[in-house]
Amino acid sequence: xxxxxxxxxxxxxxxDDALERADGASRDALPDGLATREPPxxxxxxxxxxxxxxxxxxxxxxxxxxxxxxxxxxxxxTQTRAENQHIEHDIQQTQQAVDQAQSPGVxxxxxxxxxxxxxxxxxxxxxxx
Numbered sequence: 001x002x003x004x005x006x007x008x009x010x011x012x013x014x015x016d017d018a019l020e021r022a023d024g025a026s027r028d029a030l031p032d033g034l035a036t037r038e039p040p041x042x043x044x045x046x047x048x049x050x051x052x053x054x055x056x057x058x059x060x061x062x063x064x065x066x067x068x069x070x071x072x073x074x075x076x077x078t079q080t081r082a083e084n085q086h087i088e089h090d091i092q093q094t095q096q097a098v099d100q101a102q103s104p105g106v107x108x109x110x111x112x113x114x115x116x117x118x119x120x121x122x123x124x125x126x127x128x129x
Contacts, residue, residue, distance in 0.1 A: 100106060108118075117123055
């Protein structure tokens, strides 16, 4: 049989003063100074519960704010990636136009359109009456 501390005895004994222990002794007549006492009042229990709830709400709000910020950042990244793809497409089109414009046939055609001649060509001027 294990020995019980006074706190343990108080917990297992019934709360009603009229009830008796199993050995027939009244509850108030416990041996060896194990007289039962009411547990100390806990006036701080409700404020502690409210404080814990407040802390939980603050953590929830902070987590929600961080989640919102992360979502906004992901939206900005997605939008920037779409813009980058559009710009890369424009760069490819411009590079193709530059490569085409630098080909010898296009350069000669543009030069003749502007009135330039190649060395050794005979210029012909048509006079209008």
